[in-house]
Amino acid sequence: MAASCLLALCLLACGGAAVPDAPTIALGDEAVEVHGLSGDTLGTLARGAFTDDEWRRLLKVSVSAEAPPMLGRYAVEGTVVRFTPEFPFDAGRQYAVAFDPSAVPGAPGGLDLVTASVGHPAEHTEPTTVVSRIYPTGDEIPENVLRMYVEFSGPMGRKSGVEYIHLLDDTGREIPGAVLPLDYQFWSPDHTRFTVFFDPGRVKDGILPNREMGRAFTPGRTVTLVIGRDWLDEHGLPLREEYRRTFRTGPADTDPVDPQRWQIAAPPRAGREPVRVTFGEPLDHGLLMRSLGIRRDGEVVNGEAEVAEGETEWRFTPSEPWQPGTYQLLALDILEDLAGNQVGRAFEVDTFDRVDDDPNPQTIMRPFEVR
């Protein structure tokens, strides 16, 4: 290599006969590179003010030899012609590269194409992602359950889960139409939690879909949630294994969430033992994480919250020790139970009689004493 460079430099410096091109193709970190071009050729290309189409005729990089050239930027940098794709090359994918020496201005026609297949090795080849948890974590769900959260051990791909989530009855038969056909990106920002909404209409007697298909959830029986393996993670790989979990179906829950019935176990003064709030029923995990807080004299008390005991309990550990006096448990009225009943408002109400004036969350305060 060094010898050939020296030879090329000598020939250029000496003004000798033109050095023939001997192009070779290599893959750098982020670009396809063509080496081995003569100074004349490089100079021509650098001055050429090529259009994108002319560049693509000279150096085509594509997902296959038959495919159109992929988008990117061309440049002559030093002794290298470089193609940098608009988006990074996929790991594990081979790209077809063809350099056409005849497309260099002034070059004779009919020169042989220089071709190569290049690619970065796959970084992930074995499925590793699994369903790590389903909320609710309790064994029983009401027959009018509104939603579940599916948590994964790592980031998932972009696809919605509607086609990968199945419900089986206690005979193993699939329950059709239980999941609402909302094919949206109900992912958490980091793509590790997906929200599944069930169709609240499937618990009603007498309506057409339920007469045709049967009710989705039947009290006293079990239902099994199945997450198919073919749901792809962020690397485009399937899950490591199918996930199954069986719930017992309980009666419908049509009561609003009532914070006045919650039990608050006040912590002792001067320590950082958590305050424990027990609800008497499981509440929605996602909403619990942001609907409850602690105030003292109207000021936010900072600390760590956790949800426990099958989402029937909320614990809050303050950053600073509790002081004697009155604290307030603050609840936003958007908090829901498993059936979508909110604080002070059941999921099913007659909106002719009652329409909320204000969709912004209202707050409910419950005092407790630290002694």
Place this chain on the structure above:
Amino acid sequence: MRFLPRLLGVVVIAAAVTWWAPWTPVVAQSPGGPSMASIGPLTFGPDGTLFAADNQAAAVFALDLGAAASGAAQGAKGTDALDQKLAALLGTDARSISITDLAVHPRSRNAFVSVMRGQGAGAAPALFRVDGNGQIEMVRLAGLAFQKVDLPNPPAANPGDRRNPRASVVTDMAFADGRLWVAGLSNEEFASKLRAIPYPFARVDEGTSVEIYHGNHRQLETRSPVNAFVPFTINNQSHLVAGYTCTPLVKFPIANLKPGEKVRGTTIAEMGAGNRVLDMIVYTKGADQFLLTANNSRGVMKIPTKDFATAAAITTPVDTETGGIAYQTIQSMQGVEQLDKLDDRNAIVVARSASGAMDLQVVPLP
């Protein structure tokens, strides 16, 4: 929907409109162009501004396409296997992209297609233009003049906790009466929101927030999500006509959407259970106007609008497959996933073909 009007009588849309205090307004232009984490849905304003939702960042961008507004040829030409062609341009395969929306520029009539390239949270947005020659060009987002508005985040009771996996999803957008209307859902609260954002976004402090509920005669409140909607004029009054999940069609007047007031929408059609409206357009044929809706499980429906003003509200349980204003299923349009009006005679669609590829098709308006 099943939990909706088929059982239902009147769908009451209780749209309580309030000022949304924590609205974060605008990022003005920056030299580097918009920094978008994702793209789609899309809609054009009448002046050619392209509004693009960024669901990953819970924001809406107003993009000034400049010279990129038009390709070499007016209009848009269909092309087979659009997904494979876009994927090839992006250096990947069709499985690794998703076409998130399709919108037609009001003047050039070129089709703009938004795409996400890649799988996980790191997937990247791309925007393409298809012109009347079928030429596909990528529109580089960097360098476009833009405005951005963040969608408001609901308050949290424990603001110090940063483990908040809530996310907003924009399901559809449309421009009407000088405002961009944005329908959105969250991955936690079930209720959908319909927000009005005055444009230019500099006046965002006048924005309103709308929350929509449904109810029915059987004491059933539904907070059914709005999937798609179009502005539509009824008796010289601007309305939004919205398709909800499972699938009532509801009208409500824009003028009623004032801060602090309630709006009761009217269900005028039931289009079937287990269904979701993907896209909808309004067009004129002869002396009549029609609504054309693409649905995820019930194909493309042509709905006459002549009775939209007078149709009785559905106020008793609908115990049949459909109810209210009748529609016609367009059998010739199959697999439609994206739909827009191309011109006075044609629709343009992205449709899944029998081979599984996503074709861009120009289809005469039925």
